[in-house]
Amino acid sequence: MKKNKPKYHQIIDAAVIAIAENGYHQAQVSKIARQAGVADGTIYLYFKNKEDILISLFQEKMGTFVEKTSENIQTKSKAADQLRLLVENHFTLLTEDPHLAVVTQLELRQSNKELRLKINEVLKSYLLLIDQILQHGINSGEFRDSLNIRLARQMIFGTIDEMITTWVMNDQKYDLAASAQEAAEMLLNGFSMKKE
Amino acid sequence: MKKNKPKYHQIIDAAVIAIAENGYHQAQVSKIARQAGVADGTIYLYFKNKEDILISLFQEKMGTFVEKTSENIQTKSKAADQLRLLVENHFTLLTEDPHLAVVTQLELRQSNKELRLKINEVLKSYLLLIDQILQHGINSGEFRDSLNIRLARQMIFGTIDEMITTWVMNDQKYDLAASAQEAAEMLLNGFSMKKE
Amino acid sequence: MKKNKPKYHQIIDAAVIAIAENGYHQAQVSKIARQAGVADGTIYLYFKNKEDILISLFQEKMGTFVEKTSENIQTKSKAADQLRLLVENHFTLLTEDPHLAVVTQLELRQSNKELRLKINEVLKSYLLLIDQILQHGINSGEFRDSLNIRLARQMIFGTIDEMITTWVMNDQKYDLAASAQEAAEMLLNGFSMKKE
Amino acid sequence: MKKNKPKYHQIIDAAVIAIAENGYHQAQVSKIARQAGVADGTIYLYFKNKEDILISLFQEKMGTFVEKTSENIQTKSKAADQLRLLVENHFTLLTEDPHLAVVTQLELRQSNKELRLKINEVLKSYLLLIDQILQHGINSGEFRDSLNIRLARQMIFGTIDEMITTWVMNDQKYDLAASAQEAAEMLLNGFSMKKE
DNA sequence: TATGAATGAGATTTCATTCAT
DNA sequence: AATGAATGAAATCTCATTCAT
Incomplete structure (x- = not known):
C-alpha cells in the first residue's frame, strides 16, 4: 500500500x-x-497522474477532517450543539492550515469539471454528516418536522463555504473562528420551530 | 462604441x-x-484578448441581471418580499438559460485568479443589493436589530450559489425555481426576531 | 501614372x-x-503590396540621390575631387534626414533576402557611379593602373556604409559630415601610385 | 553547464x-x-527561447573566431602582417563554412533591433582586435602617427564586410580568399606614411 | 526504488490584403 | 477614388508523462 x-x-x-x-x-x-x-x-x-495527486490531497485532508468531526460530534447529544461543533471544527481546521485554506477554497476550484466531480464525491461524506445532524434534530424535536433536509444542508454548506472563501480572499486577515457561533445561531434560527 | x-x-x-x-x-x-x-x-x-471575452460575458449577463433585479425589488415594500424576489429572479435567470448556468457556476470558476478577481468586482454590485435589502429589513423592523449584515449576506449568497451549483451538477434535472420560496423562507426565518 | x-x-x-x-x-x-x-x-x-512601398521608398530616395550626385560630380574634373564630393553628398543626405538614415541603415536591412536583392538592384546605379569615378582616375593617371576596380568600389562603399551605420547606431550624436574629407583622403591614399 | x-x-x-x-x-x-x-x-x-539560439550561435561561432584570430596574429610581429592574417582568417572561416556565411551576412541581419544589439556586443571584441593591430602599427612606425584609428577600423571592417556580403549574394561562386592579400594591401596602402 | 532527460501535442494572436459600399 | 471591417494562416513555447539507466 x-x-x-x-x-x-x-x-x-x-x-x-x-x-x-x-x-x-x-x-x-x-x-x-x-x-x-x-x-x-x-x-x-x-x-497515477497529476489529477490523482489532487484528489488524494483532498481525500486525505478532508477525509481526515470528516472522520474526526464525526467522532467529535458524537460527544454532543443535541443537534444544535453538534452543528455548532461542526462549524467550529471546519473553521478551525482551515485557520490552522492557511496553505490548505487557499488550496481548497481558491486553487482547487480552478480544476476541470471532471476533477471537481471527483472532489464532490469526497465531499459527500461531509454532506452526509450534516444530514445526520439535521435528521437527529428533527427526530429530537429541536428542528421542525417539515424541515427540508436537502435545502437545509445546502444552506449550511453554502454558508460555511462562502464565509471561508471570503475570508481567504481577504488574505485571512480577520478571525474566522470568532464568527463560528454567530453563524451557527443564525442557521439554527432558520431551522427552529415557527414561533406563534 | x-x-x-x-x-x-x-x-x-x-x-x-x-x-x-x-x-x-x-x-x-x-x-x-x-x-x-x-x-x-x-x-x-x-x-482585447480571450480573457476580455469572458469578463465582458460576465459583465453583460450578470450586470444586466443585477440591474433588472434591482429595479424589480423596488416594486416591493417589505424586505421579505424583496428577498423572495431576488432569489426567484436569480433562479429564473439561470433556469431560462441553461448554458449560462453551466458557464457561471462551473466553467468560469476554472479561470485564473486574475480573471476571478475581475469577476468578483462585478459580483460586488450584487452583494451590495443584498446588503440594501438586509438594511431595509432592519430599519423596518422585519429583521432583528442585532443582525450581522455581512454574515447574513454570506448566508444568502452562499445558499443561493450552493443550490444552483448542485442543481447544475445534477444536470439541471429538477425544478430549481420551485425551491425558491422555500429557500427564501428558511433564510428569512433565520433573520427574524427571536421568539420567546 | x-x-x-x-x-x-x-x-x-x-x-x-x-x-x-x-x-x-x-x-x-x-x-x-x-x-x-x-x-x-x-x-x-x-x-501593389507592402514590399512595393519599401522598394519604391528606396528607389525614390536613393534614385534621386544618385541622380543629383551624378550631376554634381560632373562639375569636378579630377577623380579625387569627384570621390570627395560623393562621400560628402552621401553623408549630407542622411545628416539632413535623420529618419531616412535610420530607415536605410538599420530598419530596411531587416527585410527578407528577396527584398534586399531588389534594394541591391537600386544600389547598382550608385555602384556604377563609383566605378565611373575609379575608371576616370585610372585613365587620368591619378590612380594606379593596376587598381582592382571591383575591390576599390567595395572598399569605398563598405567604408561609407560602415561609417554611417555606426553613426546612426550612436544616435547620430556626432557630426558625420565632418569626417567626410578625412575618409576620402584615406581611401584615395589607398588608390594612389605606390611610393618608392 | x-x-x-x-x-x-x-x-x-x-x-x-x-x-x-x-x-x-x-x-x-x-x-x-x-x-x-x-x-x-x-x-x-x-x-531560453528562439532568440537565445541565435545569440548563442553568433557567440559560439564569432567568439571562437575572434579568439583564434587573436592568438594567430600574436605570431606576427609586424602590424601589416597581422592585418593580412586577420583578413585571411575571416575570409577562410566563411569560405570553409558556406552555411555560416549566409547566416551571418544575410539572414541574421533580419533579426530585430534587440537581437542585433546583442550581436553587436559580440562584434565589439572583433573591433577591439582591429584597434590593437592599428595601434601597434602606429607605435611601430608602420602606419602614420596621424592615423584616425576609429576611421581606419571602420574602413577595415566595412571593406571586409562588404566584400563578404557581395560574395555571398553572388552565391559564393568566386574565390573570396584569393582577394584577401589584395584587399589587405589596399587598406595598408591607405594607412602608410604619406609619400613626398 | 529512484532518477531526470527527452518527448510532442496544441492554442492565442497578429497583420497583410480584400472587397462591398 | 476612397474606405475600413473582415479575413484566416501560421508559429512559439509549456508541461504532463515516459523510460532507459
Missing part, C-alpha cells in the same frame, strides 16, 4: 504548499517534485 | 454556448468564432 | 516616418496609412 | 543549416529541431 510509505504524504504536503504558493496552474509536477525533494519521475511511483 | 455593434453580443452569446458545450479549457477562440459565424481575427476587433 | 499623384509621395514619406519611429517589424500597413492620413485600403491603390 | 553537453552544439549547428537553407523567417523552431534530430521541446532544455 503506497499510502503507508512516507513519500506519499511527503508529496501531498508538497503539493499543498506548491499550489498555495504558486497557484493551481503554476504548480507544475516538477515544482511539486522539487518541493517534495524527489525527482519528477518519482511522483509517478506514488500517483 | 464596440458594445453597440451586433457582433459584440453575437460573440458573447457564442462564447456562452461554446464554453457550456465544450468546457472552459476546450472552448478555444476558434470554436467561439465558428459558433459566432465570424473569422478568428474578427474576435480581436471586438475584444 | 501613380507616381505623379500627391498621395504616392505622401505614403512614402509616411512610411519613412512610421518605420523610423516604430521599427521595421512594428511599422504595419495600418500605421503607415494612419501616418499618411489615408485608409488602409487606399495604400493598395498606389502600391 | 549546458554548453558542454553535445546537444547544445548539435542544435546550434542545426540552426545554422536550417537558417541558411530556409531563410531567417522560415527557420521555425520545429525545423531546427528536426534538423538537429531532437524534439521541439528539447530545444528549450538548452536555450
Whole structure:
C-alpha cells in the first residue's frame, strides 16, 4: 500500500504548499517534485497522474477532517450543539492550515469539471454528516418536522463555504473562528420551530 | 462604441454556448468564432484578448441581471418580499438559460485568479443589493436589530450559489425555481426576531 | 501614372516616418496609412503590396540621390575631387534626414533576402557611379593602373556604409559630415601610385 | 553547464543549416529541431527561447573566431602582417563554412533591433582586435602617427564586410580568399606614411 | 526504488490584403 | 477614388508523462 510509505504524504504536503504558493496552474509536477525533494519521475511511483495527486490531497485532508468531526460530534447529544461543533471544527481546521485554506477554497476550484466531480464525491461524506445532524434534530424535536433536509444542508454548506472563501480572499486577515457561533445561531434560527 | 455593434453580443452569446458545450479549457477562440459565424481575427476587433471575452460575458449577463433585479425589488415594500424576489429572479435567470448556468457556476470558476478577481468586482454590485435589502429589513423592523449584515449576506449568497451549483451538477434535472420560496423562507426565518 | 499623384509621395514619406519611429517589424500597413492620413485600403491603390512601398521608398530616395550626385560630380574634373564630393553628398543626405538614415541603415536591412536583392538592384546605379569615378582616375593617371576596380568600389562603399551605420547606431550624436574629407583622403591614399 | 553537453552544439549547428537553407523567417523552431534530430521541446532544455539560439550561435561561432584570430596574429610581429592574417582568417572561416556565411551576412541581419544589439556586443571584441593591430602599427612606425584609428577600423571592417556580403549574394561562386592579400594591401596602402 | 532527460501535442494572436459600399 | 471591417494562416513555447539507466 503506497499510502503507508512516507513519500506519499511527503508529496501531498508538497503539493499543498506548491499550489498555495504558486497557484493551481503554476504548480507544475516538477515544482511539486522539487518541493517534495524527489525527482519528477518519482511522483509517478506514488500517483497515477497529476489529477490523482489532487484528489488524494483532498481525500486525505478532508477525509481526515470528516472522520474526526464525526467522532467529535458524537460527544454532543443535541443537534444544535453538534452543528455548532461542526462549524467550529471546519473553521478551525482551515485557520490552522492557511496553505490548505487557499488550496481548497481558491486553487482547487480552478480544476476541470471532471476533477471537481471527483472532489464532490469526497465531499459527500461531509454532506452526509450534516444530514445526520439535521435528521437527529428533527427526530429530537429541536428542528421542525417539515424541515427540508436537502435545502437545509445546502444552506449550511453554502454558508460555511462562502464565509471561508471570503475570508481567504481577504488574505485571512480577520478571525474566522470568532464568527463560528454567530453563524451557527443564525442557521439554527432558520431551522427552529415557527414561533406563534 | 464596440458594445453597440451586433457582433459584440453575437460573440458573447457564442462564447456562452461554446464554453457550456465544450468546457472552459476546450472552448478555444476558434470554436467561439465558428459558433459566432465570424473569422478568428474578427474576435480581436471586438475584444482585447480571450480573457476580455469572458469578463465582458460576465459583465453583460450578470450586470444586466443585477440591474433588472434591482429595479424589480423596488416594486416591493417589505424586505421579505424583496428577498423572495431576488432569489426567484436569480433562479429564473439561470433556469431560462441553461448554458449560462453551466458557464457561471462551473466553467468560469476554472479561470485564473486574475480573471476571478475581475469577476468578483462585478459580483460586488450584487452583494451590495443584498446588503440594501438586509438594511431595509432592519430599519423596518422585519429583521432583528442585532443582525450581522455581512454574515447574513454570506448566508444568502452562499445558499443561493450552493443550490444552483448542485442543481447544475445534477444536470439541471429538477425544478430549481420551485425551491425558491422555500429557500427564501428558511433564510428569512433565520433573520427574524427571536421568539420567546 | 501613380507616381505623379500627391498621395504616392505622401505614403512614402509616411512610411519613412512610421518605420523610423516604430521599427521595421512594428511599422504595419495600418500605421503607415494612419501616418499618411489615408485608409488602409487606399495604400493598395498606389502600391501593389507592402514590399512595393519599401522598394519604391528606396528607389525614390536613393534614385534621386544618385541622380543629383551624378550631376554634381560632373562639375569636378579630377577623380579625387569627384570621390570627395560623393562621400560628402552621401553623408549630407542622411545628416539632413535623420529618419531616412535610420530607415536605410538599420530598419530596411531587416527585410527578407528577396527584398534586399531588389534594394541591391537600386544600389547598382550608385555602384556604377563609383566605378565611373575609379575608371576616370585610372585613365587620368591619378590612380594606379593596376587598381582592382571591383575591390576599390567595395572598399569605398563598405567604408561609407560602415561609417554611417555606426553613426546612426550612436544616435547620430556626432557630426558625420565632418569626417567626410578625412575618409576620402584615406581611401584615395589607398588608390594612389605606390611610393618608392 | 549546458554548453558542454553535445546537444547544445548539435542544435546550434542545426540552426545554422536550417537558417541558411530556409531563410531567417522560415527557420521555425520545429525545423531546427528536426534538423538537429531532437524534439521541439528539447530545444528549450538548452536555450531560453528562439532568440537565445541565435545569440548563442553568433557567440559560439564569432567568439571562437575572434579568439583564434587573436592568438594567430600574436605570431606576427609586424602590424601589416597581422592585418593580412586577420583578413585571411575571416575570409577562410566563411569560405570553409558556406552555411555560416549566409547566416551571418544575410539572414541574421533580419533579426530585430534587440537581437542585433546583442550581436553587436559580440562584434565589439572583433573591433577591439582591429584597434590593437592599428595601434601597434602606429607605435611601430608602420602606419602614420596621424592615423584616425576609429576611421581606419571602420574602413577595415566595412571593406571586409562588404566584400563578404557581395560574395555571398553572388552565391559564393568566386574565390573570396584569393582577394584577401589584395584587399589587405589596399587598406595598408591607405594607412602608410604619406609619400613626398 | 529512484532518477531526470527527452518527448510532442496544441492554442492565442497578429497583420497583410480584400472587397462591398 | 476612397474606405475600413473582415479575413484566416501560421508559429512559439509549456508541461504532463515516459523510460532507459
